[in-house]
Amino acid sequence: MSVARTGEFGLIARVTARLQPGPGTLLGPGDDAAIVAAPDGRVVASTDALVEGRHFRRDWASGVEIGHRAAAxxxxxxxxxxxxxxxxxxxxxxxxxxDARWAEDLADGLAAEAATVGAAVVGGDMAGSPTLTIAVTALGDLAGRRPVTRDGARAGDVVALCGRVGYAAAGYTVLSRGFRTPVLLVDAYRRPKVPYAAGPAAARAGATAMLDVSDGLLQDLGHIARASKVAIDIDRSAFEVPPQMRDAAQALGVDPYHWVLGGGDDHALAATFPSDRTLPEGWREIGRVGEGTGVTVNGKPPKGPLGWDHFAS
Incomplete structure (x- = not known):
């Protein structure tokens, strides 16, 4: 049954019936607005939009998988x-x-990904549009900690990474060439594995700057370099290319480090730490912060695009 036949309020009822409240949900879907507990007294908020044909394709991923991606x-x-x-x-x-069932699958994926961190889908909106678009706003709690922003990196800091990079970008390239394997790479594109707990852990460990790697490691680290007025140098040898990625790169005629250093959508976390701090579990050193500007790889400017640009041709 299409969403037109289901109707706006029928679709809302079908979707919200699948959503469970989270620990911080004081009032969930069904009223003019939701109410979410904010024990810290501050609310961290972020929003993102996914447009069909630009950010996802229904022939590449299921509604559940796209829900996971949108939430992640x-x-x-x-x-x-x-x-x-x-x-x-x-x-x-x-x-x-x-198909209304696709919308239900999307809701299931969104809810399942949120549940992995104890969060919940608490509300939203629906509208008709010629282009399928999913807009998500996330809320969070700092639990009394200071926020870790992009402008705190200092010369002498260690650059560290938690999570994997290049896998989703490789999966995207594989899918765009009409293939469905290697499964490791395709699944990484369809459903990211995000180290959510590593963010608060890094904050507790004294991270000086941090961000989510969504558009490419080098490009995103450039945001920290600019905001902090520092230079960042990445050690290419810090990244191990798995056999599946290396084989796919060879078959497709691609340098695998183009995916690793310039690919997004894995949503790893990158941060800087004082050099005298022990990195939290799961974090690994990948470079250093120095005086100057920009991002380099083994002391040299990187070649080619640094990452994804939504408005590039």
Whole structure:
């Protein structure tokens, strides 16, 4: 049954019936607005939009998988501030012919990803649109900690990474060439594995700057370099290319480090730490912060695009 036949309020009823409240949900879907607990007294908020054909394709991933991806993109931003996610708000703009069951699958994926961090989908909106669009807003709680922003890196700091990079970008390239394997890479694109707990752990360990790697490691580290007025040098040998990625790169004629250093959508966390601090579990050193500007790899400017640009041709 299409969403046009189901109707706006029928679709809302079908979707919200699948959503469970989280620990911080005081009032969930069904009223003019939701109410979410904010024990810290501050609310961390982030929003993102996914447009069909630009950010996802229904022939590449299921509704559940796209739900996981949409939630992960926002939950990772909350973790990158050193906060714990508490809730998601979701706006779905859909063409009238969309299968209502696909919308239910999307809701299941969103809810499942949120539940991995103890959060919940607490509300949102639906509207008709010729282009399927999913807009997600995530909320989070700092639990009394200071937020870890992009402008705190200092010369002498260690650059560290938690999570994997290059896998989702490799999966995207594989899918775009009409293949469905290696499964490791394709699944990484369809459903990111985000180290959410590493964000608050980094904040507790004294991280000086942090962000979510969504558009490419070098490009995103450039944001820290600019905000902090420092230079960042990355050690290429710090990254191990798995056999599946190396084989796919060889078959497709791609340098695998193009994926590793310039690919997004894995939503790893990158941060800087004082050199005298012990890195939290799961974090590994990948470079150093120095005086100057920009991002280099083994002391040299990187070649080619540094990452994803939404408005590039």
């Amino acid at each position: 993109a926002n939950l990772a931003d909350i973790a990158a501030m050193g906060a714990t996610p508490t809730a998601l708000l979701v706006a779905l703009c859909a063409p009238p012919g969309l």
